[in-house]
Amino acid sequence: MKATLAALCCLVTLAQGASIIKNWHVGWVHNVNPDGLHPRRGIALNGHFPPQPLSVNSNDYVAINFTNSFGDGSPSTLHGHGIYYNNTNYYDGAAGIVQCPVPDGHSFHYELLNSPKSPSSAEKQIGTYWIHGHYKGQYIDGLRLPFIIHNADGETYQYDDDYTVALADWYHHVHADVLKNKYYKPNGTYPTADAGLMYFVHTRANQTAKNLEGFNENATLPFEPGKTYRIRVVNMSAASLFNFWIEGHDMKIIEVDGEDVHPFPVDQLQVSIGQRYSVLVKSHNTTKHNWKIHANLVPEMFDMYKPTDPIKLNLTSTLSYGNPHAKMGAGRGTVDSYELFDDTQLEPVKKIPMVKPDMSVNRIATMPSYSDNIHRGTFDNKTFVAPLTPTLLTMMSESTSYIMNPATYGPNTNAVVAPHLQMIELVMINFSDDMHPMHMHGSKFQVVNRATDLRSKDPKANPPIKEGQKNPMRRDTVVLPPGGAVTIRFRADNPGAWFLHCHMNFHLDVGMAMVVVQAPNMAAKRFDIPSYVKEQCKMQHMPVSGNAGGIPHSSINFGNLTKAPLPEP
Known part of the structure; x- marks a missing residue:
């Protein structure tokens, strides 16, 4: 029986923020080709690939009516990465942990932010997040998008405009086939991605967020002289670590995974899978030059990477000052080493001291x-x-x-x-x-x-x-x-x-x-x-009570629960 969604989502009233209710249909689309090298099918929301981003304010009520429209029997779920779900753990979307996956042809109502079921005293979330599928790697095939929460009480730092850099990797075959043919086989290893992806999203507060055109060398980030920009960087990859920098421009980290931090200058950002950073970037006072934006994939993340592999590890896009006659500025175009960034150097703006554990x-x-x-x-x-x-x-x-x-x-x-x-x-x-x-x-x-x-x-x-x-x-x-x-x-x-x-x-x-x-x-x-x-x-004939195997009052007998394979002796 399908969930009755309209009645669930229309009872919400917030005194200050907007009520944002999205109706999303997930399904396959054909001939997506973000790297320009190999068309294949991918996963879209409402027919959009990549899915449209979501930008809201911290006092908004945000809900998603999520309908599984795959049409091939595939289940699905949706997870807000980094969202607290205070008192609403059942909206978290982790299949097998908080819910059974949504069957094909059915719907699920998710409340991501300021649910009336959450206590009013719960901490308001701000910053940079992302939303993705949480069932059998579906996000790798395209079910992923940036989710930005602007501080309704005013941002900690001042800036003139707000853009998000979406980073991801891309395989020329759907994830299920990659697992079957490359990994789930004797002595298999996970394969090197076929491409890295970089694209830009305009995420200014109180405006509808939108994806800008193009990927990688076909993508352009627009700057104007004499302004300060907040650049959010989100790594939505399956297996790739990125080093990100902008030639000729300084960066200061001001946010990490939704936590405002004191400004910390860096030459480059190292962004691992699932991580998010915001940096402040001051534009130049002239339109004389445009500049390269770099996102380098770190080869050590790939077990089987060889220099002869076709993947291009060094992605570049353009930071444009709008002058069609401008030459490309010359800055640092390479990375000497990919040392792990020590994020313990960063200090949150909101002070919470360390206490001894219980x-x-x-x-x-x-x-x-x-x-x-x-x-x-x-x-x-x-x-x-x-x-x-x-x-x-x-x-x-x-x-x-x-x-x-x-x-x-x-x-x-x-x-x-x-x-x-x-x-x-x-x-x-x-x-x-x-x-x-x-x-x-x-x-x-x-x-x-x-x-x-x-x-x-x-x-x-x-x-x-x-x-x-x-x-x-x-x-x-x-x-x-x-x-x-x-x-x-x-x-x-x-x-x-x-x-x-x-x-x-x-x-x-x-x-x-x-x-x-x-x-x-x-x-x-x-x-x-x-x-x-x-x-x-x-x-789906799954139990709804009892222990992990559906057996009541036992921590020993797990019935028909799948048994793990045995380690090699």
């Missing part, structure tokens, strides 16, 4: 070979297997003794149960050779320590944790370096089942994920889950 958890990330000869992502030697019963519905249906027990959520969800309002420390250790951009849904965390080499005796590479930091960096996506570690801390003040996973999507595909179950007893008291959440599970 609970500390260590998780070791590896990429071992399994009995099927596939290298799988693991935490503590457990590769993630999605539950049959969405984790949130387990939280809502089982008794306290079970929902506080991590085992209830399945033998391979790597669940961490975080008691209400406790300060949680999570130490992620990387014993693999790969870099992992780790994203946690539903929260920003403090990045309180990072080691780039755990074997080193150099305190710069392997520092001890420093307690009592006055205002550590906060974000929702952090890079876990190969052979290194990252320590994060967060307050368990947002009840729900929150996915924490590597956003290198091929690593997520093979199990590098866990679930943070925050305050499950409070979720059971507070949440009013829409009826269509369970209805859509039942349509």
Whole structure:
């Protein structure tokens, strides 16, 4: 039975902000060719590829009526990357964690911002986010767009105009085929992308955001002399890390993952998958020159990259001052090295001091070979297997003794149960050779320590944790370096089942994920889950209660839950 959406979305009234309700139909379109090299089908919203961006104010009510119009039986979901979903965890969109995917031909009502079900005291979100599919890598085929939230109370920094740089990678075959033919095979590795993509979006406050024409060398960012611009950079890739800079122009970081920070000058931005930055850029006072904009893909992110591969690692577009006779200015056109950017140098404008944890958890990330000869992502030697019963519905249906027990959520969800309002420390250790951009849904965390080499005796590479930091960096996506570690801390003040996973999507595909179950007893008291959440599970013969396998009152028996493959001996 289809969800009745009109009745759900028309009861909302906000005293100050606008009520923004989008009707989005997701489906395939044919002959998309963003890199100009290979037409193929891609995923569009309302027939638009790439999808139209979304720009709102922080006091707006924002909802999406999402209709699955694939027409080929494909399910789908939609996730607001970095959005808190306070008291509305069921709108988060992580398939298998908070909902069953939306069946083909059916609809789901998502509330992204200022839901009437969220407490009025909840922190208002501002800054740079993105919206993407969260089912079987659909965002890689095009279901991704920037989502900008302007501060209705006035921005921390002043600027004249606002643009977003969308970065992504692109494969010449749909993601399902890439997995089947390249990765899900004995000794397979994830393939190098066929192209990188850069395009521009005009995201000025109180105006409809729009994609500018063209990709890469066919894209132009317009500047006017004597102005200050906010340039937001969003990495919406499957597997690519970018270094971004503008020749002849200085940049100052002012925002990271929706968190305003004190200005920090940089020559270039290193933006990993899922991360966002804003920089202030002052334009020149003359139209004498135009300038190149660079977005370089970092080759170390690709397991099988060879210099002979056809991918162009160095993307360029044009910053134009509107003078058709202007020559191209000469600035720094190359990168000497791709060293990991230390984002712990950045200081949030809103001061939140570090406090000692109530609970500390260590998780070791590896990429071992399994009995099927596939290298799988693991935490503590457990590769993630999605539950049959969405984790949130387990939280809502089982008794306290079970929902506080991590085992209830399945033998391979790597669940961490975080008691209400406790300060949680999570130490992620990387014993693999790969870099992992780790994203946690539903929260920003403090990045309180990072080691780039755990074997080193150099305190710069392997520092001890420093307690009592006055205002550590906060974000929702952090890079876990190969052979290194990252320590994060967060307050368990947002009840729900929150996915924490590597956003290198091929690593997520093979199990590098866990679930943070925050305050499950409070979720059971507070949440009013829409009826269509369970209805859509039942349509697909998925359980809506019990443990991860749909079995009530057990943390041992998981019924027909898929068993994980075995590691190689």
